[in-house]
Amino acid sequence: DAGVIQSPRHEVTEMGQEVTLRCKPISGHNSLFWYRQTMMRGLELLIYFNNNVPIDDSGMPEDRFSAKMPNASFSTLKIQPSEPRDSAVYFCASRSGTGRTGELFFGEGSRLTVL
Amino acid sequence: KQEVTQIPAALSVPEGENLVLNCSFTDSAIYNLQWFRQDPGKGLTSLLLIQSSQREQTSGRLNASLDKSSGRSTLYIAASQPGDSATYLCAVPLVNDMRFGAGTRLTVKP
Numbered sequence: 750d751a752g753v754i755q756s757p758r759h760e761v762t763e764m765g766q767e768v769t770l771r772c773k774p775i776s777g778h779n780s781l782f783w784y785r786q787t788m789m790r791g792l793e794l795l796i797y798f799n800n801n802v803p804i805d806d807s808g809m810p811e812d813r814f815s816a817k818m819p820n821a822s823f824s825t826l827k828i829q830p831s832e833p834r835d836s837a838v839y840f841c842a843s844r845s846g847t848g849r850t851g852e853l854f855f856g857e858g859s860r861l862t863v864l
Numbered sequence: 865k866q867e868v869t870q871i872p873a874a875l876s877v878p879e880g881e882n883l884v885l886n887c888s889f890t891d892s893a894i895y896n897l898q899w900f901r902q903d904p905g906k907g908l909t910s911l912l913l914i915q916s917s918q919r920e921q922t923s924g925r926l927n928a929s930l931d932k933s934s935g936r937s938t939l940y941i942a943a944s945q946p947g948d949s950a951t952y953l954c955a956v957p958l959v960n961d962m963r964f965g966a967g968t969r970l971t972v973k974p
Contacts, residue, residue: 850915852898856907860905
């Protein structure tokens with residue numbers, strides 16, 4: 750398996766622009782997580798999907814952030830409008846199994862810079 | 865509330881040395897514990913997953929142990945190499961998330 754695939758790997762945009770990050774989880778994994786990593790705050794969970802359904806979005810910073818998972822093989826994280834404080838590395842991760850027993854696998858991340 | 869702590873925050877060793885990284889957690893009711901490696905600018909790579917019923921897991925030069933009763937896990941790296949230089953994180957699953965330690969930044973000097 751190719752692992753968790755994220756795109757784009759790097760994104761540089763100007764404040765106010767819309768940003769869409771994409772994720773393809775490992776086939777057969779039924780849990781998907783979006784994380785954000787910064788030097789100051791470390792890894793922060795943004796949203797968690799189980800069987801394509803958003804279960805916990807309490808980490809989504811504000812209404813400018815939205816996430817979808819239209820099917821088991823694709824998820825998007827959208828920021829509209831983007832702000833400089835959104836600059837970070839965004840990771841997608843997927844996990845198999847039921848409950849909390851499975852192994853978590855991360856993608857390579859999307860490094861976002863908002864000017 | 866589950867807290868995960870990793871000590872030390874940074875470690876520098878000469879090549880060839882055996883070393884131990886520590887991870888402690890406050891709530892012993894865990895399902896498993898996972899060790900990750902993160903290289904600069906890269907994602908987290910899963911190294912080892914120890915289920916709650918296991919005491920040890922081994923992969924190559926890596927050996928991870930788990931002692932639930934004391935709330936501790938260790939990652940043992942044998943015969944360290946410069947290529948082992950990275951940040952190592954441990955994590956335990958929560959209901960809808962993972963609780964990560966802050967990581968140990970390892971430098972192996974040639």
